Amino acid sequence: MARLPSISKYCVVCLVGALALAYGALWAFLGLLPGTAIRLLRLIIPADRPLAFVANERLRWAGLRSFRRSSSPPVFASNFRR
Numbered sequence: 101m102a103r104l105p106s107i108s109k110y111c112v113v114c115l116v117g118a119l120a121l122a123y124g125a126l127w128a129f130l131g132l133l134p135g136t137a138i139r140l141l142r143l144i145i146p147a148d149r150p151l152a153f154v155a156n157e158r159l160r161w162a163g164l165r166s167f168r169r170s171s172s173p174p175v176f177a178s179n180f181r182r
Contacts, residue, residue, distance in 0.1 A: 142177035 130137045137158050138151075145154050
């Protein structure tokens with residue numbers, strides 16, 4: 101395996117750090133500012149979708165959907181017949 105020059109390693113580390121920071125900022129925005137996030141998501145999501153759909157998309161995009169109580173049971177692979 102060829103060795104990367106030190107400048108390339110530095111660029112990779114900076115790129116990974118920038119992506120992690122951007123992901124964290126997006127997660128914080130969607131999780132901590134729900135009203136603002138829903139208003140901005142309303143610009144992206146078509147108007148024929150109900151507000152509850154937009155709110156659930158905010159949760160899904162933030163990765164918090166697993167922490168929300170759901171009225172439907174979880175779907176497991178064992179529920180499907182072969």
